[in-house]
Amino acid sequence: MIIEKRTYTLHPGKTQEFLALYEAEGLALHTKHLNMLGYFISDIGPLNQVITMWGYKDMAEREELRARLYAEPEWIAFGPKTTGFIQKMESMIMKPTGFSPIR
Template identity: 50%
Template sequence: MIVEERIYSLQVGTAPEYLRLYEAEGLAIQRPILGRMVGYFTTEIGPLHQIVHLWAYRDLAERSERRARLAADEGWKAYVQKIRPFVVSQENKILIPAPFSPWAQDDPALDMARP
């Protein structure tokens, strides 16, 4: 199991509208395609105006397949055009769980939204 961490740095003051659009439109498109959302967060201390979200995958191959499906989705393409003006930068990391982490095993209990 791997976890992808995505961090979006936003224009100052745009986080509430970004989150409103994501909840209203983006979530319904992204969640069924990507499958296992670990969490979606905003920052309050440290670098501000950031959105952090985590998605779990069995491996890089599953991630690549799901990300390709998302990129090809017409609804997603339209949604991205709406939020793109808010985004200053994006950072991605692939997190590999330590052997003792609950995410180290491909545990069906962790499959929160397997389509």
């Protein structure tokens, strides 16, 4: 298993508006194709961040599932609605250790 951690740094004061838009229009599309492990907001440390975690069997499955998502006309239409909220986006692929509870 691999886990993709995505961190979106939003413009100050825009987190709740971003989350409301995502929940109303993006969540069902995302989870139709991808396995969500968690969706978080920062509380201490760097603020104005949304952190998502997605699970995949391997990189090939990640590419396949994301290709399906990106082929959805509704997802293509949704994406531009979020760009004005985002200052920076980071993506990290994590592999669990042999003793990790998530494998």
